[in-house]
Amino acid sequence: MASHPIVELTSPSSWAMVEDKFSPYAKDLLAKLVKFQTEEVTPALRVAYASLPDDHEKRWKTIIPIIADLKAKARKLGLWNLFLSKRHYPKYGTDLTNLEYALMAEVMGRGGQFGSEVHNCSAPDTGNMEVLARYASPEQQEKWLVPLLNGEIRSAFAMTERFVASSDATNIRTSIRQEGNEIVINGHKWWISGAGDPRCAVHLVLGKSDPNNKDRYNQQSIVIVPANAPGVKVIRPMKVFGYDDAPEGHCEIIYDNVRVPVSNLVLGWGKGFEIIQGRLGPGRIHHCMRSIGCAQYALDLLLARVTDPGRKTFGKYLYEHGTVIADIARSRAEIEGARLLVLSAASQIDKFQAKGALKEIGIAKFVVPSMALQVVDRAIQSFGAEGVSQDTPLAHMWAGLRTLRLADGPDAVHIQQIGQRELKRAPAVVKRLAEIQKKEKDLFAKYNVKAHL
Secondary structure, X not given: OOOOOHHHHXXXXXXXXXXXXXXXHHHHHXXXXXXXXXXXXXXXXXXXXXXXXXXXXXXXXXXXXXXXHHHHHHHHOOOOOOOOEOOOOOOOOEOOOHHHHHHHHHHHHOOHHHHHHOOOOOOOHHHHHHHHHHHOOHHHHHHXXXXXXXXXXXXXXXXXXXXXXXXOHHHOOOEEEEEOOEEEXXXXXXXXXXXXXXXXXXXXXXXXXXXXXXXHHHOEEEEEEEOOOOOEEXXXXXXXXXXXXXXXXXXXXXXXXXXXXXXXXXOOOOOHHHHHHHHOOHHHHHHHHHHHHHHHHHHHHHHHHHOOHHHOEOXXXXXXXXXXXXXXXXXXXXXXXXXXXXHHHHHHHHHHOHHXXXXXXXXXXXXXXXXXXXXXXXXXXXXXXXXXXXXOOHHHHHHHXXXXXXXXXOHHHHHHHHHHHHHOOHHHHHHHHHHHHHHHHHHHHHOOOOOOO
């Protein structure tokens, strides 16, 4: 097997499985990415977090210098906007397949909040750029997509609402209506990722424009709202187990009689549900890809901890106690299995687009975050009290992964969808089993053998 830097961060078996599916361009890019993440990004992470002021107000106005420097370096190296595949977005995409990007996202996922941002590959911007690349008018693309692709601005996606079960997007209550040449927006959103960032210049807002439409999937529309539009009120950052993810954050927002031109409507009236499904096209498993990298990094930290001679207890290395070795083995096996799910889903998306990969996407969505949580939890246990403190990245990783089981669609929804999909196979399965039993019966008679059951 040809050697490659990815082997150092993942495993030889994973790379062996996909190596022949990587173009020379993708291999070169992956090698550059691994080198950049290892030598530049990972050593900068603690510096980046330490650069955030403790003062509440200042935290949300800070552009971290070391992250800005890394962005400039990444762009110069061509490690920029890697998520946008030309197969799906010919005008703006890169020459990467989703399968190729999957391993790259895994590498970036080791860097947590900033690991993807330095490559302009972090949510919610990635999903918003996909929306604008796929559905926006040329004028909208020129005004908002191009600056996002250049990393000049950031964005927010405003869907989830307070006091509403937002896992069902048809429950959204935010009002979007036309008055003359303007669209008026009124609503109460929360957990809006990216809205706290001082560079956030635009919100994509989902609301109800036709609540009386008999088709509940044609009631919603999406509107482009400048972040500084009168009536856009960022109320507060939401905290995740005490973490606020400044300066990006997840904010509560009230849209109070916000007015924008009708030209800010995306695609057309009643197209909101179609757009949010498209927004979750190739990007449906980006979070899963990054979560694999997060789990891999946690396992690396665990290995370093339990083999550290300075951390011996009762005269033994930590790995010589209890179930530590079993935890390592289970973690390795679970990461390998989850990675195969993600790679399979990415490959299916490349072949059949997202609609042809719904099963693989759905399984990955509820399996991968839970797997990564388990691995991180084992790593936390090996660190003791330090593992739940701010002195390791593990607690922050755990908080993010636990949120992901809700943020990218609740586990229960994905499990329900996969279960229902499987049940559709039941009639064919029953028919096939009946045919087997009939042939079985004939064979018993032919060979004059009595069944023992």
